[in-house]
Every structure is written in structure tokens, then in C-alpha cells.
Amino acid sequence: MTINAEVPVAAARGGPVAAEHGERGAEGSTSAADLVLPLVAVGGVGVLAGYGYVRRTRRARTRTTPGVVSPQPPVTPLPVLERQAGASLVQADACIRTSREELAFAGARFGATAVEPFVRALREAERELSAAFAIRLRYGQGVPEEETARRQALAGIVGRCAEAGRRLDAEAPGFDQLRALEREIGPALEVAEGRFRELAGRTGAVEATLADLNTRYPATTATTATTTTSVTGYVEQAKDRLVFATTHLNRSRQAADLGHTDTAIRDLRAAEGAISQADTFLTAVDRLAHALAAAAELVPAALTGAEAEIARAVPPGTPGPAADADAALAAVREELTGDGPYDPLAALRRIVRAMSPLGAGRDGVLGAAAWLVGRGDVRAAGGFVATHGGAVGADARTRLAEAERLLDTDPPDPAAADVLALEARELAEQDVRVHGNPYAGAAEHTSGVGGAVLGGVLLGEDPDGGPPVAFGGPDTRKRRGLPPPDPETTGTA
Incomplete structure (x- = not known):
């Protein structure tokens, strides 16, 4: 119907029905939208709630109460x-x-x-x-x-x-x-046995050399008390290592004959280490004898050269380092011209140290004197560390390493190297005294185990002295360590 009531007009058929359906359709779509939006909202709230829960959980794990510091990793x-x-x-x-x-x-x-x-x-x-x-x-x-x-x-x-x-x-x-010791150990045994025989033959001559040094430089006077102290007992320790080497060379040979290759290698390595240290002991005595002879020839020339250096540098009697050096040289000359024995190496060392504050001693006769003393003391300290490695600590090794470096620099500084080498030797001796000898029993002493552990030939980890060490770093040096040798393979020289 139209809105004008005065003129009736026929309405279109189906209008009311279409309108009714339209209203129902709109009502249906409105109802669906009304359902979706709450669901989306509920889902969003759930997501936010879950995120909040995760954050709260994480905060709870790391939360600290007010005024309390969060625990930190311990500092070494x-x-x-x-x-x-x-x-x-x-x-x-x-x-x-x-x-x-x-x-x-x-x-x-x-x-x-x-x-x-x-x-x-x-x-x-x-x-x-x-x-x-x-x-x-x-x-x-x-x-x-x-x-x-x-x-x-x-x-x-x-x-x-x-x-x-x-x-x-x-x-x-x-x-x-x-x-290739596992494949053929015989040639290696022959090399070790050859060195052993050579050292055994040298021992008597070195012992005589040391006895002669003790006679020529007796330790009864204050100035000569340290002439041979650096090698005192070295021949005895060399014999101790050779006894140990003899035992283990025999064991190695017998184990190899029985086909016990691993045991044979273990004993060979122990013998090689002991042989090397016996060589170090004997060589130290020979080197000292040669150094003393060379120093005795060099002292007069070094003394004259030092006095000439002082005379050229400053007028006689001038106070200061030159006067101190002159006084030290006078004491050396008095000792040199005296009737009693003196230590030529100690005399050279005093000359070199007296001239060092004046900047002298880099070349010429004074340079030769400094090199003879410095190299000798560095070698002596190195030999002591090498043969007492089971007890010597880091301080002594550090000073020795610096002394060796100073000899290798260009130009070398033997005077400074000498000072560090003497410090290294003193520290190393202190370490050995503190360490003691845990293998001091009679049976172990006769077989040389105590000396081998002290020298680092054996690691001292077991009652029998532990495994011998081999070429390699910390992860491989103990690879030759096996259980003690089979009693069937033991023997003596």
C-alpha cells in the first residue's frame, strides 16, 4: 500500500513476504556476527593470559626480593x-x-x-x-x-x-x-744399551775428575766453599740412575723375548729417561772442570782489563760506583796473589758484577769473562732442573727460562742471565728440600726408584713409581704407562 490513503493502489505481490525474508536474513547474519566477535575476544584474552602467565613464570624464576642481590657465579x-x-x-x-x-x-x-x-x-x-x-x-x-x-x-x-x-x-x-717400538724394539734397545755402556765407562773418569777438583779447591776456606758445591753428589746420583737403567734394560730385553711388547716398551722408556739424566750429571762435572780451567787462565787478564776501564772512566779515588768497583777488584787481586787456593769462577763473577754498573763488560776480555760465567751458571741450573724435575716448581723454571732467553738475545746479556740462573738454582734446591723423597725405603733405594721419581723419569703415581713419561703433551705423555711388569720378566744386571 502507498502512504496516500485517498488513492488506493494495488501493492506488488510478494512484497510483504520478501520483506519478511529480508528481515529474517538480516536477523540471522546479525546473530552470527554477535557470536563470532565474543569468540575472538575470548581467544585474545586467552592468548594474553597465556603470555602473562609465561612472563610471570619467568619473573618468578629470576625474581629477587627488594634489598636482596641476585646470586652471581662464584669468582675464583x-x-x-x-x-x-x-x-x-x-x-x-x-x-x-x-x-x-x-x-x-x-x-x-x-x-x-x-x-x-x-x-x-x-x-x-x-x-x-x-x-x-x-x-x-x-x-x-x-x-x-x-x-x-x-x-x-x-x-x-x-x-x-x-x-x-x-x-x-x-x-x-x-x-x-x-x-715403531711395537713392531721391532730390538734396535731401540741396542741404542739405549750403547749409551748406557758409554756412560758406565765414563763414570770412573768423572769421579776422578771431581776428586781432583775437591783437592785443588778444598771447601775449608770461606771463598772456595762453593767451588764444587754445584756438582756435589752428582757422581753418586749418576750411578743411581745407571742402576735403575740396568734393571729396566734387562726387564725390557726379557719382556721382548717373551713377546710382552707393551711391558718391554714401558721398561725401555724408563731406562732411556734414567740414562739421559745420568749423562746430565756426568756432563755437569766435566763442564765445571773445563770452566774452572778456563777461568783460571782468564782471571788475570780480566782483572787488568777491568782496572784499565776504571782508570779511563774516572780519576782514581772518585767516589761512586767506580770506587766500589775498584775496591772489589782490589779484593780479587789480593786473593789472586795470595798463597791459598781461590775459586777462579767466583773471582770472574765478582769482576763482572763490579764492572756492570759502569756499563763495561759487553766485549773484549770482560765480555768473555761474563759469557763464561753466565753460560756456566745457566747450564748448571738447567741441569739441576732437568734431573730434579719431579720436585722443581714454577718460580725456579720461570727464572731459568728468562736466563736462557737473555743468553739468546742479540746482543746477549750474560751478566743478567747469571743473576737469574743463580736465583733459579737456589729456588730449585729449596723445592727439592721441601719435596723430600717418598721412596726412601731400602728396596726402592737400591733399585733407583726414588731418584727416578725425583728426576721425573717416573711420574710417582703408583707404589712402584708410576708410569714412565714419553714424547708428547699432557694427553699422551703417559701412554706408555702400564701395570707393573710381569714377575717372570723381572731381573737385575
Whole structure:
């Protein structure tokens, strides 16, 4: 119907029905929209609730109450780090010394060309260790000062030592392939037995040399008390190592004959280490004798040269370092012209130290004197550390490493090297006295086990002395360690 009531007009058929359907359709779609929107809202609330729950859970795990500090990871005390760094230095130095010693036996059998790759690896490890020792020396001098930097320095020491050991560990399998002891141990035994016989023959002559030195430089006077002290007992210790070597060479030979290859290798390595140390002991006595003879010839010329240097530098009687040096030289000359014996090496050392404050002693006769004294003391300290490696700590090894470096610099500084070498020797002797000898029983003494452990030939981890050490780093140096030899393979010389 139209809105004008006065003129009736027929309405279109189906209009009301269509309108009704339209209204119902609109009502249906409105109802669906009304249902979807609440569902979306509920879902969003659920997501937000879940996210909030996760955040609350995480906060609950890391939440700290007001005024309470969150727990921090424990900080390792500096003294603990220092001990760890020192242990790393000792271990790396021991690995390098053992590798050098076994490498000498391999070179004697196969020649220099065959062992060259392992010599290069050893040099690389030595460079890493030298850098670690340099850091340790500066650390001991208080550099760096700030605690964080000192911690980093200690970490650097440990890292350098680890790299040195890793380099040797990497070469250990190839080195074993070269020696091929598992396949044929006989030639290696012959090399070791040959060196043993040579040292046994030298022992008597070296013993006579030491007796002559003690007669010529008696220890009854104050100035000569230290002439032969540096090698006192060395012949006896060399004999001790040779007794140990004899026992283990025989065991190795018998084990090889019975087909017990692993046991034979273990005893061979123990014997090789003892033989090397016996050589070090005997060589130290011979070197001292040669050094004393050379010093006796050099003292008069060095004394005259030093006096001439002082006369050219300052007028006589001028106070200061020159006057102190002149007084020291006068004491040496009085000792030289006296009736009693004197220590020519000690006299040279006093001349060199008297002239060092004046900047003299780099060349000429004074330079020769400084080199003779410095090189001799560095070698003596090195020999002591090598033959007492089971007891010597990081401080002595650090000073020895610096003394060796000063001899190798260009130009070398033998006077400074001499001072550090004497300090290293003193510290090493203190370490040995503190360490003592846990294998001092009669049975162990007769077989030389105590000396072998003290020298680092055996690691001292077991009642029988522990395994012998071999070429390699910390992870491979004990690979020759096996259970004690079978009683059927034991024997004596």
C-alpha cells in the first residue's frame, strides 16, 4: 500500500513476504556476527593470559626480593688461579724436556732428517712456553697491576701452556710410528744399551775428575766453599740412575723375548729417561772442570782489563760506583796473589758484577769473562732442573727460562742471565728440600726408584713409581704407562 490513503493502489505481490525474508536474513547474519566477535575476544584474552602467565613464570624464576642481590657465579680467588697457572707451566716444561730427551734417542737411530718434523713441533711448543714464562715473569714483578688484567694474564699463561701441550700431543702418534717400538724394539734397545755402556765407562773418569777438583779447591776456606758445591753428589746420583737403567734394560730385553711388547716398551722408556739424566750429571762435572780451567787462565787478564776501564772512566779515588768497583777488584787481586787456593769462577763473577754498573763488560776480555760465567751458571741450573724435575716448581723454571732467553738475545746479556740462573738454582734446591723423597725405603733405594721419581723419569703415581713419561703433551705423555711388569720378566744386571 502507498502512504496516500485517498488513492488506493494495488501493492506488488510478494512484497510483504520478501520483506519478511529480508528481515529474517538480516536477523540471522546479525546473530552470527554477535557470536563470532565474543569468540575472538575470548581467544585474545586467552592468548594474553597465556603470555602473562609465561612472563610471570619467568619473573618468578629470576625474581629477587627488594634489598636482596641476585646470586652471581662464584669468582675464583686469584691465588687459586696463580696455582693453576704455575701447575700448567710445570707440566708444559716437563713435557717439553721429556720430548726433547726421547727425541735424542730417536735421532740416534733414524738420523736428523727423519726426526726433523718432530724437532719443528718441539720448537713451536718451546716458543709457546717461552711466551708463557715471559708473562709469568712480568706477573711476578707486578705487571699488570689491575686485578682484571692480572686474571687475564693468568688465563694467557694457561692458554699458552695448553697450546704447547696440544702441539706435542698432535705429533705423538706420528712419533710412535717413526720409532715403531711395537713392531721391532730390538734396535731401540741396542741404542739405549750403547749409551748406557758409554756412560758406565765414563763414570770412573768423572769421579776422578771431581776428586781432583775437591783437592785443588778444598771447601775449608770461606771463598772456595762453593767451588764444587754445584756438582756435589752428582757422581753418586749418576750411578743411581745407571742402576735403575740396568734393571729396566734387562726387564725390557726379557719382556721382548717373551713377546710382552707393551711391558718391554714401558721398561725401555724408563731406562732411556734414567740414562739421559745420568749423562746430565756426568756432563755437569766435566763442564765445571773445563770452566774452572778456563777461568783460571782468564782471571788475570780480566782483572787488568777491568782496572784499565776504571782508570779511563774516572780519576782514581772518585767516589761512586767506580770506587766500589775498584775496591772489589782490589779484593780479587789480593786473593789472586795470595798463597791459598781461590775459586777462579767466583773471582770472574765478582769482576763482572763490579764492572756492570759502569756499563763495561759487553766485549773484549770482560765480555768473555761474563759469557763464561753466565753460560756456566745457566747450564748448571738447567741441569739441576732437568734431573730434579719431579720436585722443581714454577718460580725456579720461570727464572731459568728468562736466563736462557737473555743468553739468546742479540746482543746477549750474560751478566743478567747469571743473576737469574743463580736465583733459579737456589729456588730449585729449596723445592727439592721441601719435596723430600717418598721412596726412601731400602728396596726402592737400591733399585733407583726414588731418584727416578725425583728426576721425573717416573711420574710417582703408583707404589712402584708410576708410569714412565714419553714424547708428547699432557694427553699422551703417559701412554706408555702400564701395570707393573710381569714377575717372570723381572731381573737385575
